[in-house]
Amino acid sequence: MSAPTLARPDERPGRGTSPRPGRARAATHRSLVRSIPLLPAVVLLAIFLLGPVISSFYGSFTNASLSGASAQDSAFVGFDNYAALFADPDFPKSVMLTLVFLVASAIVGQNVLGLGLALLMRSSNRLVRSLVGTFVVTAWVLPEIVASFAAYAFFNDTGTLNNLLAAVGIDGPNWLYALPMLSVILANIWRGTAFSMLVYSAALQDVPQEITESAEVDGARGWQRLVFITIPMIRRSISTNLMLTTLQTLSVFTLIFVMTGGGPGTDSSTLPVLAYQEAFQFGQLGFGTAIATIMLLVGAAFSVAYIRALKPEVD
């Protein structure tokens, strides 16, 4: 590796004819030596990420459980877990709840609020801008368990929200029991908007001022400039951010687990919470693994779409 030749493409495809055999062997050897530093990363990723993914697919076809006879030696049961999953009314319900959670809190809530804040911050005072930035970002930087408790206290029957409502003469509902999905959706918007706000603020800085100004001179109104100029110019950031916030929200567990525990009943059990309940509270490891596998597939589909959007940067 101390070869003085530089890291220049020695195997760029389609460049000249194949080199002499000796050189080819030397090049392969060099390639091998040069990829040695990749090894620790490959080993860690293979054991702890690829391993669970593969065992997830396999495990979802067995009757493994945490206790009882099938805890010792599990048997292959084919699609039984999936059949049971779709027959169980909790699963379709959980899929619906997850979709509602994704659309309301990530796609609409975080993105629209984040973009709105980023836009408003451009035409506001310096002081107001730093105030809003500080509090929105703090909710995002706090460890998830702390943020979850703060949200739990806020929406609790005797919490801040109901006290404020009582001060203006409204008898607030018991949010966490009567409206569990609304509570966790609002809490997740509170928790996650900072990310979208930061991404959109950065994107808006790249929109040249002259373009919006010349549109203004031509008589375009504020909303016209937004819809026809600003949004098309940051559409790449929008699609990237939509995908990332969706993926992040798909993984939200702690917030819901602390605030409602998935309840009352299973009224706020999104897929991660349901997988946890099935596997660890009811001991149905195979059942929980089947849910995990479905979530991994959904996540993988989003990842592929995301990578396609980023493709030019990797190449």
Added chain:
Amino acid sequence: MGMTSPSRRVMKLASNGVLLLVTVAFALPLIWLVLASVDTRATLSIKLPETFSLQNFTDVMTPETAFIPLLNSLFLAGGCAVITVTVAVLAAYPLSRYKMRVNKPFLYGVLFGTCLPITAMMVPVYALFVAFNLIDSLPGTTLFLAATSLPIAIYMTKNFMDSVPVSLEEAAWMDGASMLTTLTRIVIPLMRPGLAVVFIFVFIGAWGNFFVPFVLLLSPDKLPAAVSIFSFFGQYGTVAYGQLAAFSLLYSLPVITLYVFVSRVLGGSSAMAGAIKG
């Protein structure tokens, strides 16, 4: 920018008004946390403490309640960050400096790994840890946390390394320096701020993680603060909101300090959010 038409002034006023409303809404849950921590008779609602007191903090600052869990958090997050950054630097070097056939598939794999919903994996990961007899093992949990943060760390490290000019290394290669020498003597010193950003980014993520140690660790003396706060809530939560808030603040302080350090001193907040900017 100089022209201040009336419509623009109204616009500015409206923007400020809306933003202040949003600020208040976002601040309320956080203000509760601070007020409750200095109130010995805290409830779940915002209220001014009758007497300001640090009693809650002195109550939770005992080895069992706060110090051992915080040390465990430090072990998990610190260990995870050290392992992740070391492995990521090693992997980033050939990816950044050599044009090899494995680069493209590897980078695609890494990008794919960044997107994997880790929460979705915890059930199979638990099964895997049972099979390897790693349940309730702090090193095992640290390694898993390192593996989950590795993809984004490799991606960020490679981007930082790409911006270190290759000309200095060329000179070193001419003098016969090995890959490891050039890496440790030339490249790493030149990208210290970037590595600090990656280290802190990984540390914050592992420090705040609740679900992974919640599933993989069992013994009370091994639990990190994230999980022990949760059990504290289960045991005393209904009576001791003030102590819960105080413990939460103690536990959040390092993360907030590190974030401020990264964004103000290293100017890396854009690198964190913007690592993914489209």
